[in-house]
Amino acid sequence: MNRHVEHHAEDADVLVGRAIQELRAHGERVTAGRRRILQLLAAHAEHLTADDVAARTDDDGVHRATVYRSLELFAATGIVAHRQLPGGATAYHLATSTHLHGHCVVCQKVIALPSDVFDDAADRMLRQRGFAFDPNRSSIMGTCDSCRAASSLSAEE
Amino acid sequence: MNRHVEHHAEDADVLVGRAIQELRAHGERVTAGRRRILQLLAAHAEHLTADDVAARTDDDGVHRATVYRSLELFAATGIVAHRQLPGGATAYHLATSTHLHGHCVVCQKVIALPSDVFDDAADRMLRQRGFAFDPNRSSIMGTCDSCRAASSLSAEE
DNA sequence: TTATGTGCAAACTGTTTGCGCGAAG
């Protein structure tokens, strides 16, 4: 019953495979360096700094610059999510399918919001207040695109 | 009826005054530079980069280093909130009393979460999906400190 | 074979720090 609780080493290959497919689907080349970086990200499901990754790939002959370029590419293709850390560093992790529901208080429409948007906030809530945010069970209130446009016709700047 | 809609120049002095009191309350000195920086933050209720502030104070003889040191101090004393931008810069604004409710899915307890935690996320949702997040009307789901501790006794790592 | 990725080294942005002078309390 607790068979699929193990998010450890075995799954990593699967995740890497999926990421590589995604990469090919975007017409990007699969190189040794990129594979290596994806392996690292898959292994450390948590956050890894670009610099962290660079440090670990250096031994394997993958250059810092390559790491930065690859991570940027992965982020652009949606393969990884990224997040800014205090101090200016950027943390990366494989993108998951997690998403959050935005609920428009005007038209009641529900909007799917991208997964990585709340990573940073979730992290800080956990650290500062011990609250473990669960995006999949949450929906947040606000105003959607069109209702926002509509309301700005009748009111304040 | 629309008298207090104006969040423009007039209020700024009040906000600065409040910030300065707060500063004194923390036993910190009030200098020309600090006053100037607070004025800037009060004037631009949105985000201002440390670098932005530095650029604008340079003319007034307030040095870059002073700006960084002051902003760091303000953040430490809770007078301003800060947020990391892509590219490594940090955006600052006067702290408000805005907060969000965290709802524990286990014990149903509601927890007040600090305001600035969501600045980043709100910004990205607005940009990426046109969704204007309203923290004051939202409560998000998750697990609180104690329930999290309790559940980790019976399950995964 | 050819377009694309890589290593290298140098530049760049944003931020931090040690020092002696100057001002706030």
Add this chain to the structure above:
DNA sequence: CTTCGCGCAAACAGTTTGCACATAA
């Protein structure tokens, strides 16, 4: 008067970029 903040200039961390060579497709 004494403690703390400031300007200055130099160092630092993280990241980006132009170029010639290497390699995936």
